[in-house]
Amino acid sequence: MANKEFLRRKQEKIMEENGIIYLENVSKSYSTGSPAINDITLSIKQGEFVFIVGDSGSGKSTLIKLLLRELTATSGAVYVMGQDLAELKHRQIPRFRRNLGVVFQDFRLLNDRNVYENVAFAQRIIETPINEIRRNVPTILATVGLAGKYKAKTKQLSGGEQQRVALARALVNRPSILLADEPTGNLDPKNSWEIMQLLEEINEQGTTVIVVTHNREIVNAMQKRVIAMKKGIIVSDQEEGEYIDED
Amino acid sequence: MNTLMKISTIIYTIKQGFVNIFRNKWYSLASVATISACLFLLGLFYAIMTNFQHIVQTAEEEVCVSVFFVEGTTEERMKQIQEMIDDRKEEVVRTEFISAVDAWKEFSKDYLRGYEDGFTENPLDGLDRIDAYMTDVAKQEALVTYIESISGVDHVNKSIVLANTLSGANMLIAYVSIGIIAILLAVSIFLISNTVAIGISVRSEEINIMKYIGATDFFVRAPFVLEGMLIGLVGAAVPLLMIHSLYNKVLTYVTERFTMLTSILNFLSVEEIFHLLLPVSLIVGVGIGFLGSVITVRKHLHV
Numbered sequence: 001m002a003n004k005e006f007l008r009r010k011q012e013k014i015m016e017e018n019g020i021i022y023l024e025n026v027s028k029s030y031s032t033g034s035p036a037i038n039d040i041t042l043s044i045k046q047g048e049f050v051f052i053v054g055d056s057g058s059g060k061s062t063l064i065k066l067l068l069r070e071l072t073a074t075s076g077a078v079y080v081m082g083q084d085l086a087e088l089k090h091r092q093i094p095r096f097r098r099n100l101g102v103v104f105q106d107f108r109l110l111n112d113r114n115v116y117e118n119v120a121f122a123q124r125i126i127e128t129p130i131n132e133i134r135r136n137v138p139t140i141l142a143t144v145g146l147a148g149k150y151k152a153k154t155k156q157l158s159g160g161e162q163q164r165v166a167l168a169r170a171l172v173n174r175p176s177i178l179l180a181d182e183p184t185g186n187l188d189p190k191n192s193w194e195i196m197q198l199l200e201e202i203n204e205q206g207t208t209v210i211v212v213t214h215n216r217e218i219v220n221a222m223q224k225r226v227i228a229m230k231k232g233i234i235v236s237d238q239e240e241g242e243y244i245d246e247d
Numbered sequence: 248m249n250t251l252m253k254i255s256t257i258i259y260t261i262k263q264g265f266v267n268i269f270r271n272k273w274y275s276l277a278s279v280a281t282i283s284a285c286l287f288l289l290g291l292f293y294a295i296m297t298n299f300q301h302i303v304q305t306a307e308e309e310v311c312v313s314v315f316f317v318e319g320t321t322e323e324r325m326k327q328i329q330e331m332i333d334d335r336k337e338e339v340v341r342t343e344f345i346s347a348v349d350a351w352k353e354f355s356k357d358y359l360r361g362y363e364d365g366f367t368e369n370p371l372d373g374l375d376r377i378d379a380y381m382t383d384v385a386k387q388e389a390l391v392t393y394i395e396s397i398s399g400v401d402h403v404n405k406s407i408v409l410a411n412t413l414s415g416a417n418m419l420i421a422y423v424s425i426g427i428i429a430i431l432l433a434v435s436i437f438l439i440s441n442t443v444a445i446g447i448s449v450r451s452e453e454i455n456i457m458k459y460i461g462a463t464d465f466f467v468r469a470p471f472v473l474e475g476m477l478i479g480l481v482g483a484a485v486p487l488l489m490i491h492s493l494y495n496k497v498l499t500y501v502t503e504r505f506t507m508l509t510s511i512l513n514f515l516s517v518e519e520i521f522h523l524l525l526p527v528s529l530i531v532g533v534g535i536g537f538l539g540s541v542i543t544v545r546k547h548l549h550v
Contacts, residue, residue: 010517090464090549091463094458097461098461100459102460109456122460124259125461125462127253129255130255173461224445
């Protein structure tokens with residue numbers, strides 16, 4: 001018990017000093033080729049909205065995988081919510097991931113289930129009582145503008161609507177951090193803007209939002225912090241930044 | 248509260264296991280068909296071989312050695328010798344004392360049929376004997392050696408050729424059965440676990456999503472395992488029902504059409520066949536469904 005309390009305080013201290021996400025001299029190498037991430041140090045504060053930009057092979061996806069603890073760093077330390085991810089045991093990963101909401105370019109919905117079931121699924125995983133699920137899911141669906149489509153199969157929805165379902169699923173468990181990996185990659189400009197507006201609203205409510213994107217127009221218009229990556233290193237990190245060409 | 252949540256998770260898991268079967272009905276059907284086909288072949292072969300073995304064993308039980316006594320042995324001593332042989336429970340099923348008088352009556356009845364009047368004396372006089380029926384003809388040599396060592400025993404009649412033939416046939420059936428059943432079992436395990444593996448691999452995306460959201464390994468694995476076990480159970484039950492019905496029909500057909508055959512050959516009842524086939528089939532079906540899904544899901548859990 002005392003040990004847990006000590007650990008919690010330690011994590012809070014790390015968060016206070018270094019932010020909700022902190023990477024310290026992190027490198028990640030795969031068995032072949034040059035390192036995907038090379039000696040990165042990065043800090044993201046609680047409640048920030050951050051864009052991570054860069055070309056293919058710049059290390060963005062590896063960075064997301066490190067934050068999700070899908071990969072472990074070859075060297076250096078990754079802290080998320082003050083927790084050193086290298087110290088997490090396999091069985092502790094699910095509980096850790098419940099602090100993160102994830103949205104992907106290809107939505108990754110369960111296509112054999114309807115909108116309600118896709119969102120409720122995230123609540124079932126964390127063993128939310130059924131009456132709470134019945135209350136929470138319609139609320140979050142209303143937030144993303146899909147209250148009337150809860151019965152629809154995901155395949156019957158447009159790309160924008162599918163991404164909203166993914167967003168609702170990512171948010172229903174009230175995560176502290178939302179990771180969005182190319183959330184507008186498969187969407188038209190109108191839907192892209194709507195999704196970004198939703199992300200901004202979520203951020204305003206206190207959730208830390210990290211968006212990996214190629215969308216120059218959106219990055220430039222939103223005037224948020226922009227971290228640019230190239231060949232595994234951070235080439236620029238600007239508050240209210242713009243999408244810059246590395247060439 | 249926590250217990251309530253756990254119960255709801257268990258209910259959800261069970262429900263998902265059933266729902267998954269219907270949701271992936273073609274895969275479920277293919278899996279059930281594969282398991283059924285494999286276990287049907289296995290069961291059919293088992294039924295045939297068990298009957299063969301039973302027929303040979305029945306024939307073995309009819310094989311006996313005949314023990315003859317030294318001239319002048321008293322009836323009391325003969326009874327003592329019979330008791331000594333009876334005590335060899337591992338080798339002897341039963342013994343039968345046949346006096347010289349009974350032996351002559353039997354011989355006359357079988358071969359002379361009315362011509363026995365020509366004999367004024369019993370030509371078999373002094374040839375009282377004990378017939379000892381064996382549990383296993385392969386033990387004949389050991390039994391004969393023992394009987395010959397008993398004082399009062401003159402000699403023992405035995406059939407080496409018949410014993411060797413039956414013993415050889417029994418061994419051959421046992422080896423062939425073990426060999427073929429092992430091959431069929433290996434093929435079944437391979438085919439069934441492959442079918443389960445393919446079904447789960449197709450849904451690796453679903454497992455990935457669950458893991459990203461924060462599902463525990465148990466939460467991801469349990470519906471798949473339950474699904475695998477249910478498929479295994481149905482896959483085992485179908486061939487068992489088919490074999491039960493088919494076996495009874497064949498047995499009735501043979502009994503009615505080939506009366507001669509049934510008087511010589513003694514077939515096992517369906518209950519005797521199912522005594523071992525039922526648990527083995529269910530264990531193989533459910534077991535492979537369980538293991539196949541556990542192993543395959545594990546491959547996809549490291550996300």
